[in-house]
Amino acid sequence: xSDPAALDPFGFMRNWVTQWEKLVNDQGAEWxxxxxxxxxxxxxSGAAVKLQAASNEATARMLAAANxxxxxxxxxxxxxxxxxxxxxxxxxxxxxxxxxxxxxRPAPKRTRKPPA
Numbered sequence: 444x445s446d447p448a449a450l451d452p453f454g455f456m457r458n459w460v461t462q463w464e465k466l467v468n469d470q471g472a473e474w475x476x477x478x479x480x481x482x483x484x485x486x487x488s489g490a491a492v493k494l495q496a497a498s499n500e501a502t503a504r505m506l507a508a509a510n511x512x513x514x515x516x517x518x519x520x521x522x523x524x525x526x527x528x529x530x531x532x533x534x535x536x537x538x539x540x541x542x543x544x545x546x547x548r549p550a551p552k553r554t555r556k557p558p559a
């Protein structure tokens with residue numbers, strides 16, 4: 444009969460993808476060995492950082508114009524709230540802990556007499 448490997452279209456595709464990956468890896472390794480590649484990647488990273496900073500600034504200006512808090516405002520508010528909670532926890536730790544404080548309190552005196 445016929446060879447089953449010759450009739451397997453997925454086998455052909457796997458073989459083609461394997462060869463393509465090997466070729467791309469070889470070309471990529473050759474390109475990364477050049478100093479120009481490092482310079483190009485550094486320039487792209489610098490441009491991306493500048494673009495992100497400009498985007499953040501523009502977003503902050505738009506939020507300020509709409510009278511909405513920015514991410515930095517919400518983070519600052521969260522930090523203030525955490526500081527307040529920490530201070531409150533310290534105050535609560537200094538207070539005496541009395542279990543059943545209501546039970547230890549003396550009952551009010553009943554000075555009024557019931558009708559006879």
